[in-house]
Amino acid sequence: MIQLSFEEQKGQRKFVVAWSITFLVLFPVLIALGLLMRLNQGEIIAMQPTTFYAIMTLHGLGMAGVLFSMSFAGLWYLIGTRYTKLSLGMGYFVFALTLAGVIGLTVATLIGNYAPGWYLLYPLPFVGTSWEEWSNGMAIISLIILGVAWIIGSSHIVSALAKEYDGAFNLLGWQYLGKKEVKREVPPIAMITTISLIAGVMSFLIGAVFLLLLLLKYFEPSLSFDPLLLKNYVFFFGHTLVNITLYCCLGWVYELLPEFTGREWKTNKVLVYSWNCTFFFILFAYFHHLYMDFAQPMIFNYFGQIASFSSSVPASAITMFGIIAQFYHSKTKWGIIPTAFLLGVAGWAIGGFAAVVDSAIAVNKILHNTMWVPAHFHTYMLCGVVLFILGFLFYITHSKAEQERNKPAKIGLWLFITGSAGFLSMFYMGGLNSIPRRYADYASSPIASTHDTGALLAYIAAIFIVLILVGLLTMYASIIFRLGADKRETL
Ligand code: HEM
Known part of the structure; x- marks a missing residue:
């Protein structure tokens, strides 16, 4: 553990509060966009398809961006106050760039009607468009700004950790694999952060290449590219971003859960092997997005299936076993933080299982591009990542005793879970x-049953979304007023 002065502690806290407020404001707004989509699909309201797709684009990009940013901010705070000093100047620079990117995307979608979906799939953003031409350039530049922000922020954390722990190999835990005694313990959060953020930087760089090519085409329309190559780029980026968002949050679950169960959770050989394998699988599992691309080499399909199946074993199985070992007979008091973490792991497991099912080629032939796909990724994002984030927000605003006593927040959590289960x-x-x-x-x-069933399911989902919002706002009531006070002052 590093020692920080009171001023430094306060600075880091203000910083994480700034990110938290941004998350707390944007998240329900993005849910409201989701609600509008379901209301339209349920035929309760009527919007133009062009408006629907602009909303879908902002919702998808916004959710992925906001959740990654908050998971990054949580890691920054825990690492910057416990394991290595991080520059607040750099942190605020990343924050300002992220805000600029979010504002740009909001203007492009809501004013310019930009609507090609999160994937901007080439040649889509340039052909048959229903949006203003300027919005294309604005969205591409905003995404580049976001990418630059995340590359800078991630590199800063990893390089500061590497300096503190004498190099990246130590951070990856490789010294645990030899016969020599480990001189300095590496906390799991540092290893998981390193693995997630290195994979993240690789995907942001590929994303940046993709976006720069689009930007070139925006300025010089006569250019043309290989659509298949660009699809590979964007799905590598998107799949990796969502994966590492989850893993960054798991980093803080490893770090914080022991405070509630009273059991240590240390790095060991098994953890090192499993997370190092995960690094490999994060990079290759995205091949399952390419099954339908007949022009892709066939070997990619086999690779995609094997990597997707295997990816569910190391980090997931080992983490879940670790979670069980943490709780089993631990006499944990079920305050909102351990409850949110446990349910978050369950959401991750359920959504992950549904994803693995869909990654089987035989099943994918049937479920591809059906609602099963949003079902699985909404499960581990909404009932995984979001629950981890809520747990973290309670952690920075509540003392241990307060989070055990806070009944309204617990009711809010269960409303949120019930609503999410119905919606999903x-x-x-x-x-x-x-x-x-x-x-x-x-x-x-043209198929009557598709229309009737689709509209009915969307209608029912809309009711559950309202429940999610009620639960969320109930929890907000506990969090918002405590963000200003350091919880240590209330102990
Ligand atoms: C209560 C919360 C949420 C609601 C009501 C909601 C609703 C929706 C709806 C209705 C769609 C369109 C589905 C379709 O017809 O294909 C959608 C798409 C999407 N959502 Fe959500 N969502 C929520 C949370 C999230 C979260 C937490 C994420 C995090 C990543 C997320 C990411 C996305 C993405 C990326 C898409 C676009 C998928 C595509 O391109 O097909 N959503 N959401």
Whole structure:
């Protein structure tokens, strides 16, 4: 543990509060956009398809960006106050760039009607467009700004940790694999952060190449690129971003859970092997997004299936075993923080299982581009990542005793879980009924049952989304007023 002066502690806290407020404001707004989409699909409101897709684009990019930013901010705070000094100047620079990127994307989508979806799949952002031309350039530049921000922020954390622990190999835990005695323990959060953020930087760089090519085409329309190559770039970026968001949050679960169970959770050989394997699988599992691309080399399909199946073993199985070992007979008091962490791991497991099912080629032939896909990634993002983030927000605002006593917050959590379970079930049932994803509404479907079932499921989902918002705002009531006070002052 490093020693920080009171002023330095306070500075880091202000910094994480700034990120937290941004998350707390943007997250329900993005949920409201999701609600609008479901209301339209459920035929309760009627919006133009162009508006629907602009909303879908902002919702998708916004959610992925906001959740990654908050998971990054949580790691920054825990690492910067415990394991190595991090520059607040650099932190605020990253924060300002991120805000600039978010504002740019919001203007491009809500004013310019920018609507190609999060993937900007080439040649889509340039052909048959329904949006203003300037919004294309603005969205591409905003995404580049976000990428630059995340590369700078991630590199800063990893390089500061590497300096503190004498090099990246130590951070990856390789000294645990030899016969020599380990001189300095590496906390799991430092190893997981390093693995996640190095993979993140690799994907941001590929994302940057993709975006720079699009930017070149924006300025010089006569240019053309290989669509298959660009699809590989964007899915490598997108798949990795979502994966590392989860892993960054797991970093703080490893760090904070022992404070509630009273059991140590240390780095050892098994953890090192499993997380190092995970590094490999994060980079290659995205091949399952390419199954339908007949022009791709066939070997990629086999590779995608094997990597996707294998990716669920090391980090997931080992972490879940670790979670069970943490709780088993531990006499943990079920305050909101350990509850949110445990349920978050369950959400990750359920969504992860649904993802692995879909990554089986035989199943993917049927479920591809049905609602099953949003079902699985919404499960581990909403009931995994978001629960980890809520647990973290309670951690920085509540003392141990306060989070045990806070009944309204616990009620809020259970409303959130109930609402999420209902909302997600409608996505899964949609998948099982072959309801296509990314349809603004189902009125144009020539199959009556697709229209009727799709609209009905969306209608029911909308009711559950309201429950999610009620639960979320109930928890907010506990968090918001305590953000200003350091919880140590209230102990
Ligand atoms: C209560 C919260 C949420 C609601 C109500 C909601 C709702 C929706 C809806 C209705 C769609 C369109 C699905 C379709 O018809 O294909 C969608 C798409 C999407 N959502 Fe959410 N969502 C929520 C949370 C999240 C979270 C936490 C994430 C985190 C990454 C997320 C990321 C996305 C993405 C990336 C898409 C676009 C998928 C695509 O391109 O097909 N959403 N969401």
